[in-house]
Amino acid sequence: MNQAANDDPTGARQILANARLIDPEAGTEKLGWVTLSAGRIVDIGSGAQVPEGARDCRGQCLAPGIVDVGVKIGEPGERHKESFRTAGLAAAAGGVTTMVTRPDTEPPLDTPEMLQFFLQRAEAECKVRVLPMAALTKGRRGREMTEIGFLKDAGAVAFSDADRPVADARILSRAMTYAAGLDTLLVTHVQEPSLSDGAAMTAGPFAAKLGLPAVPPIAERMQLERDLALAEMTGVRLHADQITTADALPALARAKQAGLPVTAGTSIHHLTLNTFDVSDYRTFFKVKPPLRCEEDRSATVAALADGVIDVSSSMHTPQDEESKRLPFEEAASGAVALETLLPAALRLTHSAALDLPALFRALSLNPARLLGLDCGRIAVGAPGDLVLFDAEAPFVLDRAGLQSKSKNTPFDLARLQGKVTTTWVAGRPVFGA
């Protein structure tokens, strides 16, 4: 299986019947059936009937597979933390059918030669589709732009320095100008680096009590406003990787109202956890940007519900035990989340903050549109990238059972509801039966 879509031309016709079809385009969920053939959806109908030879989905949810923007894979450089094989297994188990990968590898993905190697590894090892982002500046050092044209030709779907913002506005504006000429998507990390460097938590009473170095939440709005201003000047398509604070939202909403080609994402952790979860210096809750206060979390959820924030993703960041079993300040940031993205996100539907079509708009449809992909939809002609899940099934997460090589999840021992039954990529099951 690989990223190239590879619709299986010999793929047998199969009917998935009696499923709750989650259609983020139409904003509906209703009982029906889907016919897959040659790797694509070829027919859709409504009703609970199960024709002979069809698979009875027993009323479970059938949704477009998740397009996860911002997945870190340990290759090259940190294969002991995650490989293409384990990331692919984790993705398939989590209903993620397309991983849009981050370039913060070691060394960074900043040349077309390296990107070709990366794609070869993905092709050989990975069960789900892989679409790489490439570094925006050489070595992610924020000084010189990479070969954006060559990298795009080699398959880079977007350009980003991952969690390192380009501090110099002149350098960023030139890179944006160049990228705009190639109609390329830029993904920026919106944290003012001189405020956020070295921070382990978000500033506030709790960080003060714990005595940890903290970044004021305003650092996000500052950098977002700068990036939006530069995007307006250069005309580049801009996606802010993670919006996590209430303060940043008005700027984003204004830019969208003004018609700028800008979008924003947020991470599952910022949608479902808050700064108190750090509790007694628990390093599995150290993410970047750090978890926010409850007011920010609920504002982020509301922004996702009303579409100001477009995309929700895992920001999957595998870290081995050695990187996390350290004092909080020294511990590495990030959490694995490919497998927990969907069950954690279902907390939002169970609490009625979002309905399922709205959730899959953020998980599948919007990220696909952002990247110009034809997946993310339940529609005739769309790729057979689907996830079947029982939205109600309760379980207690045991991190030892995760497919990822690294087990650094903040949801260890958490009570979650929602289990993936089967995941299909191009009509072929890659997880479950």
Next chain:
Amino acid sequence: MFNHRHLLGIEGLKPAEITALLDRAEAYADRARSGTAPSPVLAGLTQINMFFETSTRTQASFELAGQRLGASVMSMAMQASSIRKGETLIDTAMTLNAMAPHLIVVRHPHSGAVNLLASKVDCAVLNAGDGRHEHPTQALLDALTIRRRKGRLHRLTVAICGDIAHSRVARSNILLLGAMENRVRLIGPPTLVPRAFAALGCEITDDMQRGLEGVDVVMMLRLQRERMDGGFIPSAREYFYRYGLDAEKLRAANPDAIVMHPGPMNRGVEIDGTLADDINVSVIREQVEMGVAVRMAALEMLAAGATAL
């Protein structure tokens, strides 16, 4: 026919004045080819070349032009001079003015510096390039080359490719070609081709193939080394792939299109070496030849004005 005290730029020149300059220059070029010595119209006059920025071909070209017309020519290496000792440009100008030269040829790294100097001296000043502003004799020699090859200097489509943003050659050429009613297309990555140039009547594109369609003249510009590595463009190889002129890209142009370059060339960066040497399309050597003739004409016309004053 040429009522200007200085030649500071193409801006302000009327089409008739440009034509007169080119006619005179062409006469000098023909004479040089036939081996006839020009009359020493600058005999007894002093020409000072002040180059505040290194130059080989332009400085040599001005020296030769003055000498061929009989002027006594002095070239000052300004980088090693009193400027280094802290003298301001205006003080240097006043000092030189006291020596009463008849013609001063100036190149300076800052836009507008030659205009400033011209306002402080009593003699004629020729701009040999100021910052990113103008390089009038380069545009004139380009125009003469085009006119000789194409038989006219109007209703042509001319593509100027590359680093427009930092090029005084591009600015002077845009003004001259526009004044003579040609279509000018600017081609390059958006980091090197400011959209604001559309206000000067140019068409702008970042697609070289499209930009070269149907053009009569392709002018390549030099890309400075310090701009190649990630600042304005990602790398020399990506630049050559997208904007370097080679035979394949040139196929989009008219079959009889000519290729120009103000030099010095970066072979394999902005222009393919083989193409640059192809005498059927490349007029790069002819540009250098026309350079001397154009500068002779410019010196002569300014001197005539100065002595008439």
